[in-house]
Amino acid sequence: MAGGAGVSGRRSIRARSWGVPRRSRTLAAIVGATLGLSAVVGAAVSGDSPATVERPAVRVAPPTPALLISDSAWLGIKTYGAIDAVQGFEHMLDLASCRRRVTPSCRNYDDHVPITLYEELEWRGRSFHTLVVATGYNDSDQNFRRDVDAIVERARGFGYQRVLWVTLRSNVSYTSPGNAGFAAVFERNNAALREIVDSGVHPELVIADWATYARDQPQWFARDGIHLRSAGPWAAADYISRKLAHLDGRACPLPLEPGGPIAVPCADPDAAEPLVDLQGLYPIGRANPTAGFFMEWEGHGAWPAAPWWL
DSSP: OOSOEEOSOGGGTTTOOOHHHHHHHHHHHHHHHHHHHHHHHGGGGSSEEOOOSSSOOEEOOOOOOEEEEEOGGGTHHHHTTOGGGOOSSOEEEEEETTOOSSSOOOOOTTSOOOOOHHHHHHHHOSOOSEEEEEOOTTOOSTTHHHHHHHHHHHHHHTTOOEEEEEOOOOSOOOOOGGGOOOHHHHHHHHHHHHHHHHHTSSTTEEEEOHHHHTTTOGGGBOTTSSSBOTTHHHHHHHHHHHHHHHHHTOOOSSOSSTTOOOOSSOOOGGGSSOOOOHHHHSOTTSOOTTOOOOSEEEEOOOTTSOOTTO
16 A cells, blocks of 8 residues: 555544655655656756746746645545545645534544544644645535634644645535535535635635536536545546646646646646546556545555556
8 A cells, every 4th residue: 555544533643743754755756756857848847947028937846745634525535546646746635534624523423523624734733835625515604714714824824835725516415414514505615715815815825626627527426426436536636636736837747648748837727627538547447455445544645656556
């Protein structure tokens, strides 16, 4: 298995710290991978590209360490073994069924209550540049703006320079425990998020518009419309990898189809409908050594090493 562990209870794992030790172990590998990519694609991805009359100079940012926190909606990335499809940047995936943003999380059928996203930030400390918020399906819209303020401000206090907030798919039948969240709630939260970003009150806050990207892809989801299944986990992992490559100004981790060109810099996946050949790029449906069902799981994919299927 490519790193990580199932988690039956937070208290049993809190003694070990992932962030700084792994960063020091993989720094040389990350630099090597970046230099190797530069050699392949040339000046387009080397440190700075020169300015011209028509084009200003553009600095290509190196991969930045990111923490992705989700509820059960993206837990399928582990269940279906798509963790190695998260590529191009150092990362930690923290996926937990019933997780909420700030208010106490709901209780799973196994009587486990995961810690909230807000609490996760406290525990992780100063290890990451980017926070990816992929939770919210178990929350209401009553405190959404307050939750955003609290999460962004806490992330800022721990040195995060970017908060990438994933929109909630709203053309769904899912209703969260206690009827806290449902389609209309998710739509209102998405609208409020866009208003907050447009206001500029949190300059580091960026939208990853998964709701629009995945809107017309019901085959990626279970019947409730939010839980990933089949090709969906691969689509989500591929999407977030391309989104962060775009924001960093890096090359895409993969082409859109086998043998195709790698875009430099990576295009924003939110700018067009999904064009990725998931079946051609990923081993969907094959026996998978990284698959496994957990109610809560934390870990990372193989990057910068090659994924298991290569």
